[in-house]
Amino acid sequence: MFKKTTPDKDYVPNKISLGARLANLALAVLLILLGSYGILNEELYLPLGRRAEVTLYGVATYVAMLAFSLGAFYFLLEIVDHYDKRNNEHIYRRLRMIFRGFACMVFVSAIIVNLKYVYQT
Known part of the structure; x- marks a missing residue:
């Protein structure tokens, strides 16, 4: 699925615009x-859409910070990929998918931890 698609001799490094x-x-x-703010206040309000929202409390803010850190790595990988001129875009694509998947799973875990915290008290 994520294999090198271009031989090394024909490879042209990808370029990502300065704006991106x-x-x-x-x-x-x-x-x-955002994650740091939630940890400092031990409360983090997140609007998830027009009619959906969640407020995380206590330990759930730490779990959300982990998800936000994984998301930050996801965005930083594209910048690193721009400066890496080797023929290894397939590795960066795989890493971005892994970070995105883990970030989503950890964020859902934060919501589950929050539900346990809210309904426990």
Whole structure:
């Protein structure tokens, strides 16, 4: 599924625009700041859509910070891929999928931990 598709002799490194790199950096920093804010206050309000929202309390904020850190690594990998000129985009694609999947699973775990915390008291 994620195999080298271009021989090394024909390979042209991918280029990511400066705007896309800056947007990825801003999103990574925003995720870390949001998670830090939640840890400092031990409460984190997250609107998930038009009619969905969740407020995380206590230990769930630490789990959410882990998910946000994985998400930040996801965005930073694209920046690193831009500066890496070797023929290994397949590795970066695989890593991005892994980080995205783990971040989603950990975030769902944060919501489950939060439900246990809310209904326990």
